[in-house]
Amino acid sequence: MSINQIINKSRRGFNGFIFGLAALGTFPVMAQQFPTKPITIIVPYAPGGPTDTSARGLAEGMSKALGVPIIVNNRPSAGGLVAASFVTKAPKDGYTLLLSVGTIVSTNPHLYKELPYKVSDLTPISQYARWPYVISASPMLPANTVAELIAYAKTKPEGLAFGTVGLGTQSHIIAAWLAQRFDIKVELVPYKGVSQAVADLSSGRVDLLTDGVSTAVTNHKAGLTKIIASMGYDRFFMPDGVKTFAESGYPDLIANSDFGLMAPTGTPEPVIQVLYQAMAKALGSPELQQQMKQRGENPLLSASPEAYGTYIQEETVRWGKLIKSLSLQIDPL
Missing domain, CATH: 3.40.190.10 (Periplasmic binding protein-like II)
Structure with a gap:
């Protein structure tokens, strides 16, 4: 399946994503000079789990696109707090990225009275998978x-x-x-x-x-x-006979685990664009697509870093309303 087919199959604001040769063209001088050394992706979960495996697959694809090693650094903790905090304090140069999940950007702000990081200190690059x-x-x-x-x-x-x-x-x-x-x-x-x-x-x-x-x-x-x-939009990856909650009469019961990359806010825009385009090239690999689908991941790419940011905001509002209705609160850290 081509990357355009993947994009066309994605949902909730990602329909019709288009990126072409123009997006992979020339960059400003700053972008042309990036990267010149290894990049590190901080993963908020332990080695060996599905999120770690997913991150390593993406890292390999992006490494080929950028021509530098990409290192996966695992910093597990409750709610991804340690990983998120670490990245927000990292240099704003594109060499330290966060493997972002919904917990970090969409639910933690509503669950915790205090957080060791601000979501506003993270800037979106792109979503790349959902399950x-x-x-x-x-x-x-x-x-x-x-x-x-x-x-x-x-x-x-x-x-x-x-x-x-x-x-x-x-x-x-x-x-x-x-x-x-x-x-x-x-x-x-x-x-x-x-x-x-x-x-x-x-x-x-x-x-x-x-x-x-x-x-x-x-x-x-x-x-x-x-x-x-x-709880998906459809029966993606489900065994025969297993329905969605929507098919079972509960169309509101939709919940997906979304994966993307984010960088410290203040990272130069040309660098963000280089990273975005590297993700696009990685997701264009039929080999990576097959690996992801075998793990139950639905590959997708945001239309732009800004589109990913908009999606995060929408999910934050949605989860926030739900958490408030459930009266859930985690004690201060």
Whole structure:
């Protein structure tokens, strides 16, 4: 599939993205002199996980486009706070970038009374991938569809144990959102990582889990867990027979994990453009596209750095309204 086909298939403000040879043309002198040394992408999660793997694939593609090494530096912490703070304090020269996720730019500002960084101190380059959140269940749970899950949950006044991958994460918000939307009781069970959460889900120690599409589909096919529904716009990467929440009568239940690159605010615009164009070249590789799709990632490119910024603002407003309705708040750091 060509990169233009990928762009045409993307949603929510990314439809019809066009970039052509003109975007890959000449640059001002400053841009022509960049880069002259390795670039570092700061990843807010531990090595070996899906976000880390995604970042390394993009880094390899951009390295080929730019002709310099791109190093992935993992700085995991709750909510990506450490990684975001580090990048906002980095030199504004384009050599230190943030692998940005929705938690950092769209939900943390509404969850925390105080943050060690300001989103305004990060400038967008482009989104490059999206995957939908899914709701997985224990194989022992007597429900296979959204309707069956709701019906079963209403017979359990003590509530269902709902696993999340950490307090304040989007998985935590989604679990609280579903409980409110379905008018059911749940007990939120935070985990430090996906592995232990999946182990407890497969053994029946917890009933449900907000999960990323890649691990969810792998475990579903292995019979370790089962997917109730996808929170994506469509059935992208879903096993046969698994519907979206929208198809199940809940069109508002849309939640995706978005991935992009950001730089410290103040980074020269010509440098931002060089990085954007390198992302475009990387995403134009059929090999990278195939790798991403095999991991359950939907490749896409923002129409421009400004378009990515607009999308971030829209998502920030959307998640902010949801968090306020749920009365969620994380204690000051």
